[in-house]
Amino acid sequence: MRRTITILAVVLAVIAAGVVFHVRRSAPSGDVRITAAPSKIVIVGIDGLDWSRVNRLADEGRMPNLARMRSEGASGILHSIRPFVSPTIWTSIATGKTEEKHGISGFLVNAASRGDASPTTSNMRKVKAVWQILSAAEWSVGVIGWLVTYPADAVNGYLISSHVTLALSAKLELRAPNQTDEWLNDGVYPSGLWSEVADNVYHEEDVGDSIIQSFIATSPDRAMKEEKIRTSGLARFYASDMTSLTLARHFFKTQPADFSAVYFRGSDMTSHFFWRFMEPESWKRELSAEAVETFSPVVERYYALADSLLGEVLELVDSDAIVLLISDHGFAGHRGYRGFEGDVAVGVEMHREDGILFVNGPGIKRGERIKGASVLDVTPTVLALAGLPVARDMDGRPLTEAMSGVFLERHPVVYIDSYEVGGAPDGDLTPVESPIDDEIKEMLRSLGYID
Numbered sequence: 001m002r003r004t005i006t007i008l009a010v011v012l013a014v015i016a017a018g019v020v021f022h023v024r025r026s027a028p029s030g031d032v033r034i035t036a037a038p039s040k041i042v043i044v045g046i047d048g049l050d051w052s053r054v055n056r057l058a059d060e061g062r063m064p065n066l067a068r069m070r071s072e073g074a075s076g077i078l079h080s081i082r083p084f085v086s087p088t089i090w091t092s093i094a095t096g097k098t099e100e101k102h103g104i105s106g107f108l109v110n111a112a113s114r115g116d117a118s119p120t121t122s123n124m125r126k127v128k129a130v131w132q133i134l135s136a137a138e139w140s141v142g143v144i145g146w147l148v149t150y151p152a153d154a155v156n157g158y159l160i161s162s163h164v165t166l167a168l169s170a171k172l173e174l175r176a177p178n179q180t181d182e183w184l185n186d187g188v189y190p191s192g193l194w195s196e197v198a199d200n201v202y203h204e205e206d207v208g209d210s211i212i213q214s215f216i217a218t219s220p221d222r223a224m225k226e227e228k229i230r231t232s233g234l235a236r237f238y239a240s241d242m243t244s245l246t247l248a249r250h251f252f253k254t255q256p257a258d259f260s261a262v263y264f265r266g267s268d269m270t271s272h273f274f275w276r277f278m279e280p281e282s283w284k285r286e287l288s289a290e291a292v293e294t295f296s297p298v299v300e301r302y303y304a305l306a307d308s309l310l311g312e313v314l315e316l317v318d319s320d321a322i323v324l325l326i327s328d329h330g331f332a333g334h335r336g337y338r339g340f341e342g343d344v345a346v347g348v349e350m351h352r353e354d355g356i357l358f359v360n361g362p363g364i365k366r367g368e369r370i371k372g373a374s375v376l377d378v379t380p381t382v383l384a385l386a387g388l389p390v391a392r393d394m395d396g397r398p399l400t401e402a403m404s405g406v407f408l409e410r411h412p413v414v415y416i417d418s419y420e421v422g423g424a425p426d427g428d429l430t431p432v433e434s435p436i437d438d439e440i441k442e443m444l445r446s447l448g449y450i451d
Helices: 002-014 051-059 064-072 086-095 130-136 162-169 181-185 191-198 209-213 220-226 228-254 266-278 289-295 298-316 375-385 405-410 437-446
Strands: 041-046 074-079 108-111 116-119 141-144 157-160 259-264 322-326 354-360
Touching: 041 298, 041 375, 051 064, 051 298, 051 354, 064 298, 064 322, 064 354, 074 375, 086 130, 086 375, 116 437, 130 141, 130 157, 130 259, 130 375, 141 228, 157 191, 162 181, 162 191, 162 228, 162 437, 181 191, 191 228, 209 220, 209 228, 220 228, 220 289, 228 259, 228 266, 228 298, 266 289, 266 298, 298 322, 322 375, 354 375
Parallel strands: 041 259, 041 322, 141 157, 141 259
Antiparallel strands: 074 354, 108 116, 322 354
């Protein structure tokens, strides 16, 4: 477990990696004064971490790294956007804009040419993501596993899409026969990095009994007997996160970047799969006592794993780096979000508004409580921290209350009308087909996101 945790943190650092962009575009021009970037910036995105739960676990000493970040930096609820659909929210986080502007409306979109629904893809995004804006300003960037990044955007660095991390971590016998290197290349930028990506994968086959044992209260054999599909799912979620970590571990060392972002999905997935055993009274359906005993610790032990990830990152990033730890939404469980009127909540109904935001680094206030922050505020805040203009057509705002007076005096927030002038994404209405489309839809179905 300790070796696993070490890998975890290193990967977060990899976030900082970057490759040379083949075409460097100039930063916005005009009468806007652009100050020099004060530091490197790292975003750690962990899907589904809930504000109340992480703070309780921190108070109990079970998330010590988060507790330290809370005391040494600024933090607050990161308010999400209904209906709490992750692809939409992570795109809002990456653009500072609402669904109406960025065009990513959910997990799936009807593809008329194919006669069925297909996973949403990055070509459908109608506005620039923060890594594209920073690339144009000649910041080196590194992005690993962020949702809705297939096909991979061209950046001044590297980008490895969530399609790739999901596909490569799966068991070999479960992979579609058309999962070729040529297809996977479309999920990696630049494509020449493909061999390095393929060499740094954590496979589901590598998830042994000792790892499963670290999350459950009884034995792996008993877990498989009680809930074979959920136990196998736990191995799958873990392998996907560890693939992101292993990739980060490699690229952090070989291609450090000015801006880096890494996304981990396991906490959300384990919450969907195992919340019922942690709060069996909320499930209101029959569960065996053996299953409740075995799986009741999974969710909070995965939270502890996320805390270990955070601790490793804080150790590995440069001392002048600003680190943002965020989630896209919180978790209400089977009781459902505030206002839910059903019997037992499943899928997105299990989410709630209260995600997390923790910010540490030079120029960030110590112990500051941020109030009223939204997922739309992340990109404007990153731009302000980078000394770049915030676009007036963004729906969020820079969270200046988290920044010290000295920082703001040296790096005042400036504005530009838009970054969409010239070279804005097309916002194609047709998703790009991939050989793991069926696999993604089956995963969404198992989590209750789709029927």
